Amino acid sequence: MSKNNRTTGTLQMMAAMLISGTIGWFVVYSGQPIIQLLFWRCVFGAATLLVVCALTGSLGGALTLRQVGWAALGGAAIVLNWLLIFASFSRASISVAIAVYNTQPFMLVGLGAIFFSERITATKLVWLGIAFVGVLLIVQARPSAAAYAGPDTAYMAGVLMALGAAFFYAIAAIVTKKLDGTPPHLIALIHVCVGILMIAPFADLTHLPTDYRAWGDFVVMGAVYTGLVFALLYGAIQKLPTHSVGALSFLYPIVAMVVDFIAFDHQLKALQFVGSAAILVAAAGMTLRWPLHRTITPSRKLE
Numbered sequence: 001m002s003k004n005n006r007t008t009g010t011l012q013m014m015a016a017m018l019i020s021g022t023i024g025w026f027v028v029y030s031g032q033p034i035i036q037l038l039f040w041r042c043v044f045g046a047a048t049l050l051v052v053c054a055l056t057g058s059l060g061g062a063l064t065l066r067q068v069g070w071a072a073l074g075g076a077a078i079v080l081n082w083l084l085i086f087a088s089f090s091r092a093s094i095s096v097a098i099a100v101y102n103t104q105p106f107m108l109v110g111l112g113a114i115f116f117s118e119r120i121t122a123t124k125l126v127w128l129g130i131a132f133v134g135v136l137l138i139v140q141a142r143p144s145a146a147a148y149a150g151p152d153t154a155y156m157a158g159v160l161m162a163l164g165a166a167f168f169y170a171i172a173a174i175v176t177k178k179l180d181g182t183p184p185h186l187i188a189l190i191h192v193c194v195g196i197l198m199i200a201p202f203a204d205l206t207h208l209p210t211d212y213r214a215w216g217d218f219v220v221m222g223a224v225y226t227g228l229v230f231a232l233l234y235g236a237i238q239k240l241p242t243h244s245v246g247a248l249s250f251l252y253p254i255v256a257m258v259v260d261f262i263a264f265d266h267q268l269k270a271l272q273f274v275g276s277a278a279i280l281v282a283a284a285g286m287t288l289r290w291p292l293h294r295t296i297t298p299s300r301k302l303e
Contacts (some may be wrong), residue, residue: 009239013248016232021255023225024094025263027086030217034086037221038079039203042195044222045230049189052231058183067179071187074175075194077168082195084165091158094264095272098256099138100159102279104166104173105249106132111174112242123292124243127282131250134278137271138253173245176237184234192226250279 030037053059063071088097106128112118139159172191179187209215237245254276285292 005239006244009236010244010248012232013236013240013245014251016229016236017248017251018255019224019229019232021098021252022259024089024098024256025259026217026221026225027089028094029263030214030221032214032217033204034083035199035202036204037218038082038086038195039199040218041082041221041226042079042192042199044219045192045226046189046196046222048223048227049185049192049230052185052227053183053189056183056185058186063182063186067182068190070175070178071182071190072194074172074179074187075191076198077172077175078191079195079198081165081168081172084161084168088158088161088165091154091161094260095253095257096139097158097162099135099253099272099275100162101166101169102250102253103132103135103163104169105243105245105247107167107170108173108242108245108249111170112177115174116177116242118242123289126292127247127285130285131247131279131282134275134282135253137275137278138257140271173237173242176234177242180238184238185231187234188227188230191230247282250282254280 027034027037085097085101088101091097092100109118109120109124109128113120176184176187236248240248257272257276
C-alpha cells in the first residue's frame with residue numbers, strides 16, 4: 001500500500017465521518033418517517049451514484065455473479081444498519097446512539113483478523129481499549145431530561161439498536177474489503193439499488209409529499225449523505241487497513257455530539273467530555289502509530 005494511497009484514504013475517511021456526524025441532526029430536523037426517508041434516500045442516492053459511475057467510467061467493467069452477490073450482501077447489511085441507527089435516535093439521544101454505534105471499529109478489527117488474517121498487535125489492543133473506555137464513559141452519562149424523557153426500556157432498546165447497527169456496518173465494511181479492485185462508486189450504487197428493493201414494499205408510495213421542503217430533504221439525504229459519503233467512505237475502506245478505518249471512525253461520535261449540542265442544546269456531561277477525549281487520543285494514536293513504549297538500544301554491549 002503506497003503512502004499516497006494511504007494519505008488519500010485518510011482524507012476521504014475523515015471527510016466521510018465529518019459529513020456523517022451531522023446525519024442525526026438532519027434526520028430529526030426533516031421530521032420524515034424513517035421508512036420514507038430511507039426509501040427516497042436510496043432512490044436519489046442511486047440517481048446520484050449512477051451519474052458518478054458514468055462520469056468515472058465505472059459502468060464499463062463487467063462484474064462477475066460472485067461480485068454482484070457480495071455487493072448485494074453488503075447492501076442488505078447497509079440497509080439494516082440505517083434502519084437500526086435511525087430508529088435508535090428517538091429512543092436514546094443522538095449523542096448516546098452514535099457513541100454506542102461506534103463500537104463497530106472493535107467488530108471491524110475482529111472480523112479483519114478472521115477474514116483477512118490481519119495482525120492484531122498489543123499496541124492496537126491498547127488503543128482500542130482506551131477508545132472502548134471512552135465509549136463506556138459516554139454511555140454511562142445518560143442524557144438529561146431535556147434530551148430524553150422516555151422509559152428505561154425504550155432507552156435500552158435504543159442502545160441495543162445502535163449495537164445492532166454497528167454490527168451490520170462492520171459486515172458491510174468487510175464485504176467491501178472483499179471487493180477490492182471494484183470501483184467504490186459501483187459498489188455503492190448496487191447497495192442503494194438493493195435498498196430500494198428491500199424498502200419499497202414498506203414505503204407509502206400512494207401519498208407522496210406535496211411540499212418542496214420534504215422533497216428537498218429527500219434529495220439532500222440521497223445526494224449528499226448517500227452519494228457523496230458512500231463514494232468517500234468506500235474509497236477509503238479500499239485504501240486503508242481495517243484498523244485505520246476503525247480508528248478514523250471514532251471521529252463520527254465526536255462530530256455528532258458537538259452537532260447535538262449546537263443544534264438541540266443537549267448539554268454534554270463531564271463523562272462525555274472525558275470519553276470524547278479518550279476516543280480522540282486513541283484514534284490519533286492508532287492512525288499515527290504512536291508507540292506506547294520507547295525501545296532503548298544500548299550504545300555498547302555490557303561486559
